[in-house]
Amino acid sequence: MKESTKATEAKSGGINRRAFIGGGVAAGAIILGAPYIASKARAKTKTIYINTWGGSWGKAEAEAYYKPYEKASGVSVKPITPVSFAKMKAQVQSGHYEFDVAGMGRSDSIRGLNDNLLEHIHYDIIRLTDYPPDTIGYNGISRHSISTNLVYNKTKFPNGGPQSWADYWNVEKFPGNRGAYKDVARMVPFALLADGVDKDKLYPLDVDRAFKKLDELKPHVKVWWRRGSQSVQLVRDGEVDMMPMWNTRAGVAVEQGVPLEVVWNQSHMRRSNWIVARGTPNAAEAWRFVQFCLKPENLGVFCRMMNTGPWIAAAYEHIDEKKARMMPTWKDNLPLTYQPDPLWVGTNLSALTKRFNQWLAT
Amino acid sequence: MSATSATPAGASGGRKASRPWRSRGNISAWTLSAPAVLFIAVLFVYPLLDVVVISFTDPTLSLVNYREFFSSPLYSRVLGNTFWFAFMVTVICLLLGYPMAYVVVRYGGTLGFALLLVVAMSFWTSFLVRTYSWLVILGSKGPVTKLLDWVGFDPVPQILFNSFATTLGMVHILIPYMIMSIYAAMQKIDPNHLRAAASLGATPFQGFRTVFFPLSLPGVVNGCTLVFIICLGFYVTPVLLGGPRDQMIAGLIGEQIEELLEWGFASAMAVVLLATTMALLAIYNRLVGLDKLWG
Numbered sequence: 001m002k003e004s005t006k007a008t009e010a011k012s013g014g015i016n017r018r019a020f021i022g023g024g025v026a027a028g029a030i031i032l033g034a035p036y037i038a039s040k041a042r043a044k045t046k047t048i049y050i051n052t053w054g055g056s057w058g059k060a061e062a063e064a065y066y067k068p069y070e071k072a073s074g075v076s077v078k079p080i081t082p083v084s085f086a087k088m089k090a091q092v093q094s095g096h097y098e099f100d101v102a103g104m105g106r107s108d109s110i111r112g113l114n115d116n117l118l119e120h121i122h123y124d125i126i127r128l129t130d131y132p133p134d135t136i137g138y139n140g141i142s143r144h145s146i147s148t149n150l151v152y153n154k155t156k157f158p159n160g161g162p163q164s165w166a167d168y169w170n171v172e173k174f175p176g177n178r179g180a181y182k183d184v185a186r187m188v189p190f191a192l193l194a195d196g197v198d199k200d201k202l203y204p205l206d207v208d209r210a211f212k213k214l215d216e217l218k219p220h221v222k223v224w225w226r227r228g229s230q231s232v233q234l235v236r237d238g239e240v241d242m243m244p245m246w247n248t249r250a251g252v253a254v255e256q257g258v259p260l261e262v263v264w265n266q267s268h269m270r271r272s273n274w275i276v277a278r279g280t281p282n283a284a285e286a287w288r289f290v291q292f293c294l295k296p297e298n299l300g301v302f303c304r305m306m307n308t309g310p311w312i313a314a315a316y317e318h319i320d321e322k323k324a325r326m327m328p329t330w331k332d333n334l335p336l337t338y339q340p341d342p343l344w345v346g347t348n349l350s351a352l353t354k355r356f357n358q359w360l361a362t
Numbered sequence: 363m364s365a366t367s368a369t370p371a372g373a374s375g376g377r378k379a380s381r382p383w384r385s386r387g388n389i390s391a392w393t394l395s396a397p398a399v400l401f402i403a404v405l406f407v408y409p410l411l412d413v414v415v416i417s418f419t420d421p422t423l424s425l426v427n428y429r430e431f432f433s434s435p436l437y438s439r440v441l442g443n444t445f446w447f448a449f450m451v452t453v454i455c456l457l458l459g460y461p462m463a464y465v466v467v468r469y470g471g472t473l474g475f476a477l478l479l480v481v482a483m484s485f486w487t488s489f490l491v492r493t494y495s496w497l498v499i500l501g502s503k504g505p506v507t508k509l510l511d512w513v514g515f516d517p518v519p520q521i522l523f524n525s526f527a528t529t530l531g532m533v534h535i536l537i538p539y540m541i542m543s544i545y546a547a548m549q550k551i552d553p554n555h556l557r558a559a560a561s562l563g564a565t566p567f568q569g570f571r572t573v574f575f576p577l578s579l580p581g582v583v584n585g586c587t588l589v590f591i592i593c594l595g596f597y598v599t600p601v602l603l604g605g606p607r608d609q610m611i612a613g614l615i616g617e618q619i620e621e622l623l624e625w626g627f628a629s630a631m632a633v634v635l636l637a638t639t640m641a642l643l644a645i646y647n648r649l650v651g652l653d654k655l656w657g
Contacts, residue, residue, distance in 0.1 A: 086619045111623055177502075182606070223523040224606050233494065237501045239522070350622050357614065358436040360606035361443075 047076045048282050048289055051088070051102035054081040057306060064302035065293045072292065075285060085112075092117045092278050099277065100286040106271045107185070109138040110346020119276040125287040131294070135311050138342065140273030141290065143299065144308035147328035147337055148186050149267040151235065151250050152176075152242040154259040162242055164265055165194040169213070171220050179234050179243030180217070182224040184356035185345055186244060186268050187214060189338070193266050203341035207352065211359060224360070235260060244268075251307040251326050262326070264336040269328050271311070271339065303327065410636075413629045420626030427630035437614070437631065441638065444611045447525075447600075448593035451532045455589050456582065458533070459540035463581075466541075467548040478545070485538035493599045496531045497522065500603075528604035535599060536592060540585040547581025548574075583650065587643075594639060611635055 052061055058079055066077040080099040085108060091097050092115075104112060112118045118139035126141060135142040150168055152161035153176075161167075162174045168190075171178075181187060189202050191213035197206070222240060225231045228249045234240050235253050245253075250262050274290040276283055292298065296310075300318025303310045309329030310316065316324055324330045328337050417427055431437045462481075466474040484492070500506055500522040510518045521527060551574060559569040597613035611631065618628035 084620065085623060086625075089623055089625075115623060221606075222520070226601050230602055233497055237498065237503055239497075239502055350624060353617065353622060354434065354436070357440075357609065357617075358434065361436055361439060361609055 045076065046074075046282075046285060047078055048101060048285050049078050049080050049097075049099040050289075051083055051099040052079045052081060053083055054079075060302050060305035063305065064298050065289075068298060069289055069292050073288070075289070077289065088112070088117055088277060089115055095279065097277060097280045097282075100280045100282040101274065101276055101289060103143065103272045104140065104275045106138060106140070106142075106273055106342035107340060107345035107349065109140050109273055109275060110342055111349070112275065113138060114346075117278055119278045119280065119283050119286075122284060122287040125284065125291050132311065132313075138273065140275040141294065142271050142311040143274050143294065144303055144310050145269045145271050145328050146308055147247045147267040147269045147333075148181065148244050149247050149250060150242065150263040150265075151245045151260050152263070153235070153238070153240075154261050156241040157261075161261060161263075163263055165190045166196070168242060168244075169194040169217055174242070176241030177222045177239065178217075178220050179223050179225055179231070179240035180221045181231075181244045182226045182360070184352045185340065185349060187356070188352065189268060189340065190244065190266075191217070199266055199338040202338060203344045205344070205348075207348075207355070211355070214359065232256075247309075247326060247328055248307045254326075264328075264333045267328060267333075267337045269309075269337045269339045271342075272308075309333075413632055416625055417629035417633045420629070427627045428634075430627060431630055431634060437611075437634075440609050440614060441611050441635065443607075443609065444594060444635075445638070445642070447529070447532075447608075447610070448590050450529060451536060451593050452586050452590045454529065454533050455537045455540040456586060459537050459585065460544055460578075460582070463541050463544040463548055466545055467551075481538050481541050484534070485542075489535045489599065492535060493531055493602050496527065496534070496603055500527055500530075522603065524605045525608055528600045528608045531599045531603045532593060532596065535596075536589045539588045539592065543585030543588060544578060544581040547584070548578050551577045591639070594635065 050061070050066070052058055058081060061079065066079070069075065069077055083102065085104070087098065088102060091099070109118065120139055121136065121141065126136070128136065131141065150162060150165065154161070156176055157174070162170070167174055168178070188205050188207060188210040191210040192202055192206060193199060194217075195209060195213045223234060225234060225243070228246060231243070231245050232249050232253050234243070235245070235250075236256065236258050247262060247267070250260055254260050254262075274293065276286040276290070280286065293302075294312060296312050296314035297318055299310045299312055300315035302308070303315060304319045304323055307323070307326050309327035310319075311329060316330070319327075325332070327333065418425070420427075462477060466477050498504055502518075502520075502522075506521060507518050510521075555573050555577070556569050559573045560566070564572065595612045597610040597616065600608045600610050601613060612635075615628050615631045615635075618624045618631065
């Protein structure tokens, strides 16, 4: 067809109707055939697809993981954004894979396992003995952690601000505008800590006790945030004087010049695992990619860029100490934090969320 | 509804015309509309049916998802809240949008063009950007708070993170739809109709009330339906500007799908939302007559 188009073009000295229609048909064929062609191409030149976030997160992954891996292995790595747990379920159920690898919180992994969505670890690639024992589990392997910390505005509290969740609850001793996190998996343990429960004896959570304590806080909350970007906006604009916030976003706010103090005491640590979609034809390549990403020099680069705390201690050799102090797995911070019990959260989150939404609405 | 409007000749043409698909012209109409019908069937009807099926079968073949929906006060409350909110936003958009469209059409010129340009520009700006701007404008260090403080409010009332801010933000985001719909209907009105009314002794107000306003109603119905339906599925702006009570049903559905992976329950919620919407539109049609006004 290309030949004939050329011929007619040559004859009339420009694009005539026939050539135009021919071009249209060709374009149509390409559009209709695109999925087929794409899947063919995918099979030939090996490519693995990573489900991840866009923006600075995606850029950091490209820098720390994708580019070095492409160079080292010849396999090309492509991101699929945004992170979607639902898409993960859809693709495993349909057998049509859009991505092979994803990062997933440990308690999410429990629900992923319940629905049988997670590929088992290929232990010929991920050597058990190469990693700290608590990093492997639930068909995933820990990469880093983000923590949710109490933060406060230093100019509002020049003589020292709240240092614990009990202080955050104490509106007489620490008056000021409070923000809260619209996330039941964080707010319930925070309430129990404020009520005097030891951070090592939190789980299984005493939910009734927690909601009683949350009742005390509710009238004093000016705003409930839900999105990371929203939380940064709230502290930057001075809407709130104290609130729970991710250490990563607090780091961004501090870099932007917001006078924030980040409290490490009683911070909530969320572990993120690398997982592979069950049944993907690229499973082996996917685990090789994960193994590569967990090398200290690669993990270190990512954590340095995003303020996430690495679970491979050697990664800290690639992070300067000033940065490291902002990370939840740093040796000074780690003992102050607590980690949720993924099994308990995974099984109870649905009921908890329902109760929390109801509580918020009344 | 659509069948009657599709065959306007059928109304006066008696028996023969009431079986329109027999005639040759309509066979080609079928052929021509086949791609569109196929498109809608594959991309809308099938997925929707799938949602209905999932709502009854996930996790097991039962009514458990619907029982959960109606047994908890939360979901009915949020559903009612969503509809009430959509209604309020629609009414406010109409009250503000109608005069604006009227000014643009009747007085036109530079002012009309400038007004339309402002509406279009706000329409082309991402709704997230517009929502975040409200955070700045209404915030505790924003101009509105400063003004209230200057006027002498002490303490300055909080205008952000409540239903007021949510409504304001939603009206701002959706009002272009209303203005554009009404503007399109008003522009089609022949100015000679108003001159004829005046020549028969109607005052300008009478002319507006008996001639112009009824002729602009199709645009009003269009605009209201658009704004109302879009509002029902919106939840990002309420999350950012509203308080904890400003939950929207779409937000809860999203949470069930994305975070809890409970697709059966999410589907049941979506089906209830759809059924309620259809029921309301049916009542609306009965009272106002959607098809007549659309003509």
